[in-house]
Every structure is written in structure tokens, then in C-alpha cells.
Amino acid sequence: MAENNHIFPHTIFTEYDKTNKVGVFSEVTNHIYTEQTEYQRIDIYETPIYGKLFSLDGVVMTRDSDEFVYHEMISHVPLFIHPDPKKVLVIGGGDGGTVREVLKHDSVEKVVLCELDKKVVEAALTHLPNISYELKNPKVELVYEDGSKFVSQFKDEFDVILIDSTDPTEGEGGLLFTEEFYKNCFEALNENGVFSAQTEEPFLKKEWMIRAYRRISNTFNIARLYMGYVPQYMPGTWTWTFASKNLDPVKDFDPEKVNEFNKELKYYNEEVHVASFSLPVFVKRLISDY
Numbered sequence: 001m002a003e004n005n006h007i008f009p010h011t012i013f014t015e016y017d018k019t020n021k022v023g024v025f026s027e028v029t030n031h032i033y034t035e036q037t038e039y040q041r042i043d044i045y046e047t048p049i050y051g052k053l054f055s056l057d058g059v060v061m062t063r064d065s066d067e068f069v070y071h072e073m074i075s076h077v078p079l080f081i082h083p084d085p086k087k088v089l090v091i092g093g094g095d096g097g098t099v100r101e102v103l104k105h106d107s108v109e110k111v112v113l114c115e116l117d118k119k120v121v122e123a124a125l126t127h128l129p130n131i132s133y134e135l136k137n138p139k140v141e142l143v144y145e146d147g148s149k150f151v152s153q154f155k156d157e158f159d160v161i162l163i164d165s166t167d168p169t170e171g172e173g174g175l176l177f178t179e180e181f182y183k184n185c186f187e188a189l190n191e192n193g194v195f196s197a198q199t200e201e202p203f204l205k206k207e208w209m210i211r212a213y214r215r216i217s218n219t220f221n222i223a224r225l226y227m228g229y230v231p232q233y234m235p236g237t238w239t240w241t242f243a244s245k246n247l248d249p250v251k252d253f254d255p256e257k258v259n260e261f262n263k264e265l266k267y268y269n270e271e272v273h274v275a276s277f278s279l280p281v282f283v284k285r286l287i288s289d290y
């Protein structure tokens, strides 16, 4: 008789999207860490295929096996457009993956990471060393507060701002998805400033993708949505929005800079940079139907 494949003998991690009534799961070999913080529930699991998996309130934030896609795409697309990125602000991203990618650029002198929840950084430093190790780099300043409040105190300060935030919440989407927040990011950037934010995806979260893209394009002179294959985030495709005061992510892109880059990359290259701005028909329609 065939094995009963309806009964799972192991602990299962499930991410369940209540709105769309769909989900994904993985067997868990070890539940390494769990904590209910002031802001959210943090869990870190060991899994057979994905390696360590870090979730907040049951939603995957990152995992060893394929975190490189998201972290490379949120970072290198804008950093290769800026002619000389020195001062970078990362909002969210307490696991450190984005900071790790940013620091592959030798021109970068300082990265400020503004993460709401100190416990995320602590858990990542202890349990996710491959992702978090650059958080200890002396070029990094760690700030624990709400990023929307933090960014509002700066004017013409940063070369690059990256929004590595959790998914939007009900209503207005939370503090990191409002037009006012994007406007404050614009103000905090200097003249050649470039920006990138995670902006959800067009299958299950299309309303949020459209809203985030529109709010960013209402604020910045240039705004372009780009896409990548991100298996860790259901349903496997993700988008970011590049925005800037005057630099175009394709016209001002110099592939030679990527060719000459001497750091290891696993997803991003000069072809992916350009291709990621070529959007499928339905996505173009979604963001152009004003």
C-alpha cells in the first residue's frame, strides 16, 4: 500500500494568506528561536531544503536558501545607478541581508540601518550569521526606531535610501507605505539620490503593488517598477520600485561597472539589471491604468 501522504509526521511551518485563502509550508527539523516582542512574533526554524527560515507573525521574512535574490535586487539596482554612493539609509531589514549587499560597494562609507525591533537584529546576529554578519561592520550604525519618524529629520543627507519593510497592514498599509513617508525619503536624499523599496507583487497583492508604486511615482521625478523571481515570498515573484531625483535606472546604467565588480553575486548581473525593468503585459496594465 502506498504511504499515507496526507499525514505529516513532522512539525510544519505554514504561511497562510487569510485574505486570499492560500498558503505554503515546509517541514521543520528544529524550532530554533521564538519570541513575542513588543511589535511582533519572531520565529526561526531549521528546515530541510530552505535552511534557516525566519518569520515574523507567521510570514517568511528571509531564508538561507534563496535570500540572495531579494537582497541583491533591492540593493544593487539602485547602488549601480548612483555615480558614487557613500551614505546609505536602510529602513527595516533588521536581518542584515540588505546591509551585507550594500557593503559590497567599496565607495560606501556609512550605512545607517533603522529597524523598529531590536530583537530582530539580536535574533539575526545569533541565529542567521550568513545573513547578518555585516551588521557588525564599523561602517554600520544601528538605530532602533520607527523608520518613518527617523527619516523625517533629514534633508539632503543620503545618497541611497532602501526600504526593506514588512508587508503593508490593513487600512493605509502602515508607516512605511504612506505618501508622506515616501515624500520624507525624497527630502532626505541629496541631489543624485536614488531609492528602492519593496513594493509587493502582482498576483496576490496587486492592490498594494499598485498603491505603493503610485505613491512613489507621485513623489519622485523618476519611478520605475522592476521584478524578480523570489521563491521565498509567496507566490514566487516580487517587485521593487526604483525612484530618484534625476537618474534613470536604464538610461543611466553602465554595464561596465557591473562587469568590473569584484564581489560575489548570485542573481544580479548587468543583464538582469536591464531585464528586470521589462514588465509583463498584465503588470504594465496594472500600473498604467490610472
Ligand code: AAT
Pocket: 056, 060, 061, 062, 091, 092, 093, 094, 095, 096, 097, 098, 114, 115, 116, 117, 120, 145, 146, 147, 148, 164, 165, 166, 167, 175, 176, 198, 233
Ligand atoms: N530583509 C528581508 C526581511 C524583511 S524584514 C522587514 C523588517 O522591517 C522587520 O524586521 C520589521 O521589524 C521592520 N519594520 C517594520 N516596520 C518598521 C518601521 N516602521 N520602521 C523600521 N523598521 C520596520 C522584509 C520582508 C519583506 C516581506 C515580503 N513579503
